[in-house]
Amino acid sequence: MIEGSETVAKVYLVGAGPGDSDLITIKGLKAIQCSDVILYDRLISKELLDYASDYTELIYCGKSPGHHSFSQEKINTLLCELATQGKVITRLKGGDPFIFGRGGEEAEMLEQNGIYYEIIPGITSGSAAPTYAGIPLTHRDYSSSVSFVSGVSKSDESYEKYWENLAQGSDTLCIYMGVRNLTDICEKLIQYGRPSNTPVAVIHWGTTEKQQTITGTLESIVKKLSAIKTPSMIIIGNVVRLRNQINWFEQSSTEQELNPEMTLG
Numbered sequence: 001m002i003e004g005s006e007t008v009a010k011v012y013l014v015g016a017g018p019g020d021s022d023l024i025t026i027k028g029l030k031a032i033q034c035s036d037v038i039l040y041d042r043l044i045s046k047e048l049l050d051y052a053s054d055y056t057e058l059i060y061c062g063k064s065p066g067h068h069s070f071s072q073e074k075i076n077t078l079l080c081e082l083a084t085q086g087k088v089i090t091r092l093k094g095g096d097p098f099i100f101g102r103g104g105e106e107a108e109m110l111e112q113n114g115i116y117y118e119i120i121p122g123i124t125s126g127s128a129a130p131t132y133a134g135i136p137l138t139h140r141d142y143s144s145s146v147s148f149v150s151g152v153s154k155s156d157e158s159y160e161k162y163w164e165n166l167a168q169g170s171d172t173l174c175i176y177m178g179v180r181n182l183t184d185i186c187e188k189l190i191q192y193g194r195p196s197n198t199p200v201a202v203i204h205w206g207t208t209e210k211q212q213t214i215t216g217t218l219e220s221i222v223k224k225l226s227a228i229k230t231p232s233m234i235i236i237g238n239v240v241r242l243r244n245q246i247n248w249f250e251q252s253s254t255e256q257e258l259n260p261e262m263t264l265g
């Protein structure tokens with residue numbers, strides 16, 4: 001078990017995994033079970049909260065329309081206050097805390113305030129969603145490199161360079177938070193050298209029963225924008241072609257058919 005956690009104030013920064021509640025680590029689950037308070041984010045599986053004890057206080061910290069949301073400053077303050085009260089706290093974050101999860105900032109704050117903490121990694125959606133969509137991020141024939149990328153706009157100055165580097169960089173791109181910017185992302189990647197027929201998959205609510213994958217190419221995917229929802233993981237690269245053969249998880253017929261241009265070969 002997680003030793004000492006019952007008596008010593010401590011914060012566990014826990015990766016909840018990508019959506020399927022069974023994809024949390026055993027260590028993450030133990031942290032949930034031993035905590036006095038759980039501060040949880042929007043994209044975590046709510047089923048994980050069922051593992052907490054009846055006495056555990058559950059505090060929602062997510063940011064979404066219609067919900068009371070906490071600023072990062074408020075979350076930091078709350079973590080400090082609860083730790084000062086001697087509580088054992090799990091800070092439960094979607095995917096992995098250190099991949100686009102602001103876990104680094106929270107760990108810095110805990111370190112600066114002398115609060116005892118532990119970081120428990122989670123499976124990131126950039127890896128899990130494509131796995132559940134039948135897309136290996138690397139493959140001997142198609143890809144020997146992969147980048148985890150933010151699709152949120154950079155400042156004007158660095159924006160062009162950012163996409164130029166990515167267009168000419170890793171074979172496979174996993175783009176987080178990119179849906180609203182998808183048209184521009186595709187245009188930039190083509191502009192800076194990716195072939196316009198490069199396959200693209202957009203995976204919505206990956207690893208959950210709501211998972212739905214829409215495919216196309218850098219040129220054609222924008223025609224399907226109206227069907228694309230958040231949260232989604234965008235995968236760009238020739239590995240997307242393998243979905244034709246190993247689409248093991250999605251059983252329903254609601255998924256979009258691959259374009260003829262995306263057949264293997």
Ligand SMILES: C[S@@+](CC[C@H](N)C(=O)[O-])C[C@H]1O[C@@H](n2cnc3c(N)ncnc32)[C@H](O)[C@@H]1O
Nearest residue numbers: 019095096101124125176177205206231232233
């Ligand atoms: C703020 S980032 C958090 C990423 C998280 N720390 C991780 O490691 O997966 C949120 C973005 O992750 C992606 N995401 C998270 N969960 C997802 C899921 N189940 N399916 C598809 N994309 C997901 C979406 O791109 C979403 O906009």
